[in-house]
Amino acid sequence: MIKICVVGAGYVGLTTSAALAEFGNEVQCVDIEQSKINMLNQGLIPIYEPGLGELIQKNVQQGKLHFSFDVKDSIKNNSIILIAVGTPPKEDGSSDLSYINNIVDTIVSTIQDYKIVITKSTVPPGTNEWIHQIFLDMGIDETMFDIVSNPEFLREGMALWDIFHPNKIVFGTKTNRPIKVLKKLYEGGRAPLIFTSLTGAEMIKYASNAFLATKISFANEIARICDAYNVEYLDVAKGLGTDSRIGRHFLNAGLGFGGSCLPKDLSSLKHSALRKNVDTKLLDAVLEVNDSQIELYLKKLNTLLPDLAGKKITVWGVTFKPNTDDLRFSPSIALINELINKGARVHTYDPIVQLQLPSTCSHTDQYESISNSDALIIATEWEQFCDSNWADVKSRMSRSIILDARNCLDGETIRKNGLVYLGVGKQ
Numbered sequence: 001m002i003k004i005c006v007v008g009a010g011y012v013g014l015t016t017s018a019a020l021a022e023f024g025n026e027v028q029c030v031d032i033e034q035s036k037i038n039m040l041n042q043g044l045i046p047i048y049e050p051g052l053g054e055l056i057q058k059n060v061q062q063g064k065l066h067f068s069f070d071v072k073d074s075i076k077n078n079s080i081i082l083i084a085v086g087t088p089p090k091e092d093g094s095s096d097l098s099y100i101n102n103i104v105d106t107i108v109s110t111i112q113d114y115k116i117v118i119t120k121s122t123v124p125p126g127t128n129e130w131i132h133q134i135f136l137d138m139g140i141d142e143t144m145f146d147i148v149s150n151p152e153f154l155r156e157g158m159a160l161w162d163i164f165h166p167n168k169i170v171f172g173t174k175t176n177r178p179i180k181v182l183k184k185l186y187e188g189g190r191a192p193l194i195f196t197s198l199t200g201a202e203m204i205k206y207a208s209n210a211f212l213a214t215k216i217s218f219a220n221e222i223a224r225i226c227d228a229y230n231v232e233y234l235d236v237a238k239g240l241g242t243d244s245r246i247g248r249h250f251l252n253a254g255l256g257f258g259g260s261c262l263p264k265d266l267s268s269l270k271h272s273a274l275r276k277n278v279d280t281k282l283l284d285a286v287l288e289v290n291d292s293q294i295e296l297y298l299k300k301l302n303t304l305l306p307d308l309a310g311k312k313i314t315v316w317g318v319t320f321k322p323n324t325d326d327l328r329f330s331p332s333i334a335l336i337n338e339l340i341n342k343g344a345r346v347h348t349y350d351p352i353v354q355l356q357l358p359s360t361c362s363h364t365d366q367y368e369s370i371s372n373s374d375a376l377i378i379a380t381e382w383e384q385f386c387d388s389n390w391a392d393v394k395s396r397m398s399r400s401i402i403l404d405a406r407n408c409l410d411g412e413t414i415r416k417n418g419l420v421y422l423g424v425g426k427q
């Protein structure tokens, strides 16, 4: 049984800890936020992720998973340290590496025996080489440590599926020394293992997220053209997706991509490129298309409601996508803020989150949220929204406009119930 310390009890730290314990390792997950650790030690999970609570509980009961806020002690007592702290965006778009710096300082000041330090956080190209150099600069002999870059590819809301059925496990190393242990660590993972340099692994992570974002902006641009020619975008996506060279994944058009990773990783990659004087025309265009999706949908709404001032608009879904409680960089919130700017009275409903935003009214009942509304906007594609009782919706609204900003409704069904359906590239 390999003993491992996972630093950070956020999305990635918790799911990775649970998975590594499930693979048969003994995991201690640590966080500086004592309240998080207290919750976890009481059997409560600080994030919403389907199935995660049960997996954590099972492994805690089997004695393979522990939680602590004594970071230094855990680092001392484990020879493998996996870093899963946040790398949020700075105002200029580059990555804020202060959490990484802090934990590296802690490791360097604590190290007494051989450690494998694995960076799972998403960090800009060159960061793991820099961590390696810090160890050397602090006088730590090369025989005492190995730095490994092991980026994570899970999606929120699908984290357990992704972590148990990964498309790939990527390891960037400087020497072959840690490879045997790394293979053992993920023995239960059954995925292609890709070995490369430290910076190579960092680039695989950024290139993956940039490609996914590119597919989404491509889909959104094609959907705009479809809209202009009255073509059903979903037929086009189906036609594209059956070509295995293209694939159907990440071709869903709508409000655009949000969340804590695609926007920040794209900006960070752009920043890294610029630092080396590399032009990023494609990445710039991907961001530009994404940034204009909210305006596009508002223009659509304006075709039936030219003046939003004083109108009651209900938004269903406030998180950045379904099956999560994560509000970070949510396109829905950006849309809500725009609606408020235009003087609309905004009401919201979300299956998980009670939105606390000034000038909005959050409801606990999906149908109550639309009473006397002029328009309803579907901002995330929760299954329960797609299966709504549209006759009930019609009877409660004052005007009958449904703006499907995630292409998840059947326009025909909406119309049959006496409502007006609006979409981009969708009839």
Ligand SMILES: NC(=O)C1=CN([C@@H]2O[C@H](COP(=O)(O)OP(=O)(O)OC[C@H]3O[C@@H](n4cnc5c(N)ncnc54)[C@H](O)[C@@H]3O)[C@@H](O)[C@H]2O)C=CC1
Pocket: 007, 008, 009, 010, 011, 012, 013, 030, 031, 032, 033, 036, 071, 084, 085, 086, 087, 099, 102, 103, 120, 121, 122, 123, 152, 153, 154, 155, 156, 260, 261
């Ligand atoms: N959220 C996601 O779905 C994915 C995130 N990533 C990357 O993984 C990294 C972590 O992301 P999240 O889990 O979303 O972040 P998060 O912000 O949810 O969690 C980070 C945790 O680290 C803790 N922390 C910070 N400094 C610490 C220290 N010195 N000692 C102990 N704990 C410390 C924080 O208190 C926090 O609980 C980021 O680089 C992100 O880009 C990669 C793939 C998926």
Ligand SMILES: O=C(O)[C@H]1O[C@H](OP(=O)(O)OP(=O)(O)OC[C@H]2O[C@@H](n3ccc(=O)[nH]c3=O)[C@H](O)[C@@H]2O)[C@H](O)[C@@H](O)[C@@H]1O
Pocket: 122, 152, 153, 154, 155, 156, 157, 209, 212, 216, 249, 250, 251, 252, 253, 254, 255, 256, 257, 258, 259, 260, 261, 262, 265, 320, 321, 331
């Ligand atoms: O680095 C990360 O943190 C992660 O970022 C994304 O995962 P995540 O942000 O959880 O969510 P996605 O499912 O990728 O969705 C991101 C955004 O794109 C939007 N999206 C997604 C797919 C699509 O076809 N169209 C579309 O607009 C979603 O609504 C959401 O706002 C990647 O999918 C993960 O592989 C990666 O590990």
